[in-house]
Amino acid sequence: MRKLLLSLLFVLAAINAARAGYYHFISDDKYRAQVHNDFNKKMQLVGKNFFKITQTTPTVAEQEALEFLYAYMPLADVTDYTTDFYLSNVKSAFKAREEMPWGKAVPELLFRHFVLPIRVNNENLDNTRAVLYDELKKRIEGMSMTEAVLELNHWCHEHVTYQPSNARTLAPLACLKTAIGRCGEESTFAVAVLRTMGIPARQVYTPRWAHTDDNHAWVEAWADGKWHFLGACEPEPVLNLGWFNLPASRAMLMHTKAFGNYRGPEEVMLRTSNYTEINLIGNYAPTARIDFMVVDAAGKAVDKAQVEFKIYNYAEYYTAVNKFTDNRGRTFLTAGVGDMMVWASKNGAYGFAKASFGKDKNVTIRLTHNAKTMAKSMVGALDSVNIVPPVESAKLPEVTPQQAQANKARLVKEDSIRHAYEATFYKPTGDGLAEKYYKLARGNWKTIQQFVNNHPDKQERVLALLETLPVKDLHDMPLEILEDHFGAQSNQLSPRVEDEMIIAPYKQAFQVAFNQSLADSMRANPAVLVNWVKRNIRLNPDTKALRIAQTPMGVWRSRLTDTRSRDIFFVSMARSLGIESRKDAITGKVQYKRDGAWVDVDFDNASQQTAPTGVLKLTYQPASLLPADPKYYSHFSLSKIVDGRAQLLNFDEGDGNDNEGTTWANTFKNGYSLDAGTYLLVTGTRLANGGVLVTQRFFNIAPGKTTEVALKMRRPSGQLNVLGNFDSESRFLKDGQEVSILSQTGRGYYTLALLGIGEEPTNHALRDLAKARATLDEWGRPFVLLFPNEADLQRFKKENFGTLPANIILGIDTDGKIRQQVANAMKLANPSQMPVFIVADTFNRVVFCSQGYTIGMGEQLEKVAKMLETGK
Template identity: 40%
Template structure:
């Protein structure tokens, strides 16, 4: 997502505006609009007036004042609640310093600078002073370069600092990412966007909310270079702009978009224009598009105004909205999207309807003729856009870039070697009487934060809650939470006491722990204890009713203005007196824990709960009278006909009907569903079960069931993976006597590796994210592949082998796995020739060969579920041999 800002050159501003096609009158009108919005935000944030607005009492230039007003006018609630004016002034001054320092700063149009350089926020990350730190580190490195050269160089610097590794959904601040040295794509792109802005290069994080051809999503960066937006892979430097491993997937996307801070008047299509921000559609920068159109009518055929319309792709066993629209009087809604299928859902809050939109569909009519309660089932086949050719680089550029990437890996690896090692961690444990295994576990987890975690352990070495408390945190918490914050929560939690009825094994995680949902850990406990003590001075512990009343009386629910969805801290919510639903729910949990009451956010439904009399009780902050909901039980059975083991969020999900739409329950990773049959307790109500199977071409066949679960009822649902359309075809022939070089320098053949059966070959670029996804995916089918017993070969082209590469870091691969080197891409070229494809470094290329060398399966590039699809192919092949 993206941000922007505002700046003016005082006396000469009229000339500057004219040079960028903006008149002085335009600027005056815009300034008045910003100032009016600024005053409204100032009134909203009066409770934090001093912390936020005292900065305006300093001596400011005209451009600094106007820039600050722009930021304050449009910032989300989280930023009004949790940061102060000095932080924002430093952001403004550093942005202007970069514009003056670099030659390209004077060429950037005012609106581009305002929205894509000056803005301090990229997405929902925690904020820090990375802009200032990055400017100091990069300014001499890129000074004198062209704008394009500088953008490429900054991305190389980013790769020196950070590499890809999957992690949880909380977005770390850029400096925290540097300390850890790795992060997921959303964090890499946030980090890279801020690095670009720190040197005055306009940048925005853009992303596909969900892919259409595979599960998962992705985020990357666009940079404005000499009047044109270009893309690059964050922390994944290439020799040129508009090149990345995701180039192919992006051409199959159904949506690429970004959030823009403030009122933006750019040329891009807007999916949404709100008072504080807009969402702009960037898909046409990447692929061919179409406009999907629908008209929403009631049962009588009359256009429905105010209906919610969601344009959905299938991903992670649910229909996920790539954009949402509210109809006007004509009942119409449309979106620019890709040339694949969408399921378009519409509702007036009670009634609903839906249609499948295909690439050649005309305007479709959605009739709101369905309501909760009807039991029925249906099947849809959802097709993604077809693959397209992508830009290729010359072998010389690829080779030169690989050398540089290897050097950058060595710099990052050298930094990571400064982290504590196992020998020193175990010695520290012995010296302090700590469990050696637990000590090493959390010190290794802490990465660049190991000194703080070590200090915390040393100070709390005699505390019986030490390791249960650390276990309550996420791995990311351990990596970026200061020692003083960890100490504050544990010590004040113990000091304030807790209800004696709470089981001892729950105390650390549900009372002492600062981890609530996905917010940044801050030391909110003393502030909340002081607030509640002041409110109820005569009581030892506030009641649940008093806590609910306190929140409802002091913190207004606002579901609009915290638009980046960055959680507001518990202290910030109270100080601002306003918060979104998620942040208010987190505040309830925080106050309970500060008062010694066990509380949590329930994972599946995200409801706040407190613990009493042996059970978790739901709390609805908006309706105090609504406590527990009637319950029922769902049992999921695994059908014997399934080739692969069904997994929640991969093959099936259930969703509850709420206000005209179905909200997916989050049981991903739930221990109850790790093996089937498995059962879960859910609210009684109307539900939708989606079961999906994705074919090798990215299409998916979905079986959908709608049903009612009554109070006290147990309903059994059989998970039968639908059959995908099409048949297995030999895509080409490979010589099974082809020789392979093993890491020890010896040779073997495909035939020997196949062990009389077939062989899976994965051509890998192990330093790039798509290959890492496959290597993390394969262990999910380890048991099935072990039982099959055929060959599993991972081949790295010799031009992709780096000194930093270590195959041993990839765990839980099938026992028959073999790593090899493909010299001069000999086998890769033979296979791409057999497949009759033009391979353009779109790794990984994964194939399945029969025992006679027939290619029965192939997958090029980024795709989730590759091992599962190979297993389907293996089983289908076996069925043809043994009908």
């Protein structure tokens, strides 16, 4: 009896200890010891003063969880947020594990790496878990884990919908406040929501599509023993279904960054001190592996060579994955069955080769190029490359018509809830110069209005500060930041240097950071500030560490940073002292202005001076089926070779409206000044099947000289072929009446589009039509845009997509009859995948067809129009 009582007491004590947190968060002794050791190393690097708990003493488990987070978080997260903030989030994560019915079923590995971590992308961190927990818990009460994942995505759609924007990622609560986000923000938001409920979740990226110019992010969630995928804020009736199933089957790579030293079953692409990058392409598409060997000019294996796996996209070879060779000069990659350019470099030497996954088994890259060899010729030979993307091979889960209809009805209701919230945003009255900022600020408009109202006697300075802000900054800019910059003595008003976090005021503190004598000497000669930064700001010796930008105050307090945050800190400090400074948007160079001229900042040299420059002049001969004025990012790009790597020059891409962005004619036709050095010019002609006809050429810019380079684009061969037949007498509903396509278009060619309103592929396609409006209007042929029902037609607002071609005809494809006819004629594997565009004539011949997610739809239709006009 006594033994039984003692056993019961022991069990009760164990239960109470577990509830109190007197258990190990990390059960593996060896792994726990490694985490503790990594935590101590981080504290030695940063300083123990950045790990301070003032609220409450953590339990054993909470302390271990904190050590895990601190051991692997980037410098910015250590220096810019308090330990109490992280402890609060740890407690929230543990609370979800304790209270949610699936909490104990989530494996320790997955909870540690995909529930506990707060950071998802490059967003500002916030209190999403504490703010949303009770509301979300009530929403999914009584549901299974799979049901909860689906329901939480409906909740996300109720609050946030897609809208493109710049690359900075809004924090989850800021995204909630503004009700919109690009795919990276929607997926960050959805991951945060799922983790709040104790559900393992991760953001999945295809860094760039292989068959079209763009990228995409979505979510994988672990439920009932398996990982599933879903479109963030784009709920479907079942998991493993999204508009991107088909394009994902044509992708070359998908990856995610697992926080910390992750030891899961997936293929590891890169392991750093902050994250483990894992390869997920096998979840979506057929794959193949290639083994790579990197050798020097003499054929000797190169250890620790950086190997960049590049996907052609936006007219450049974009680095999707970085890897490093082992001591035998070897590495490998598993990817989709298509083509990549693979670039290897070390100590300024570099080489590259095309790799065809599914065909090549082994590829050797020789580092035969360097600054000396490339300087021998001002303009190198033109090289042509054919890039072939993977073919479509998606398998879709089954969805019954009843499920699809019920889900669509939910989406309409959720749209109405979100629209009701958006109706609380500022409504212009036509009174006041600041009104446009209130409207642009969306859910943050009261903050902007408060700032304006705080300074009725200094409206000129108020408006000048607001004018410096990108639109997205108006969505989440805190009042204290605006007031800090407004109240500072400096007239360098902009708070932003690049896409960094702006969460802590600094300008008024920095203006008195130095004694008067030193500050005056810095203003007189900003090189003094450069030297101060060199002497006083340490660089993180881990050059592979994740470079989330620290706030300037974080750098100031820690005196430890990376090169990116150092650059931001320098510009911020210079502006605080009244020194005009910037990080050049095109080249990324840090500069200050002295005597009316920009001076390049070089932290590695004692003297500061402007780099020698020359002039690049591109020549171009338009031809049929080629653009009259090639566009940067669409048809060509330039990269500077720096230490053996290609660094893209980030010219203005335009906004699709009045600002057309950088083109050959407006920037390079008459010459453009560039720093001296070696450059790579890439051009590409995207084909309808997603393939690309690429040219590439190296050239040099010499100081004080003009280099003339021919911008060569390859013409697609062949003529338009008849792909199938479509009955031009097919009938649709227009203004309540049944009409035939022929009766609306007249004789000749027309474009027919079957649209899925509110879906990202359709949104992209319509925006692309707007970009090509001038040419398509000149063509003069009609565009028949058909929607699946009256509700979707009513949701369609032309003004949301720019100015569409003039000859637009809107209608309803009653019962999906036209969609099914097109699917049968074109042998489409998935008739429900939208949008579908065809170009046909009234003799029932189809000469062009495109389905699903395709960037550049307007440009493709321009080519078709030209071929139909010229007959070739």
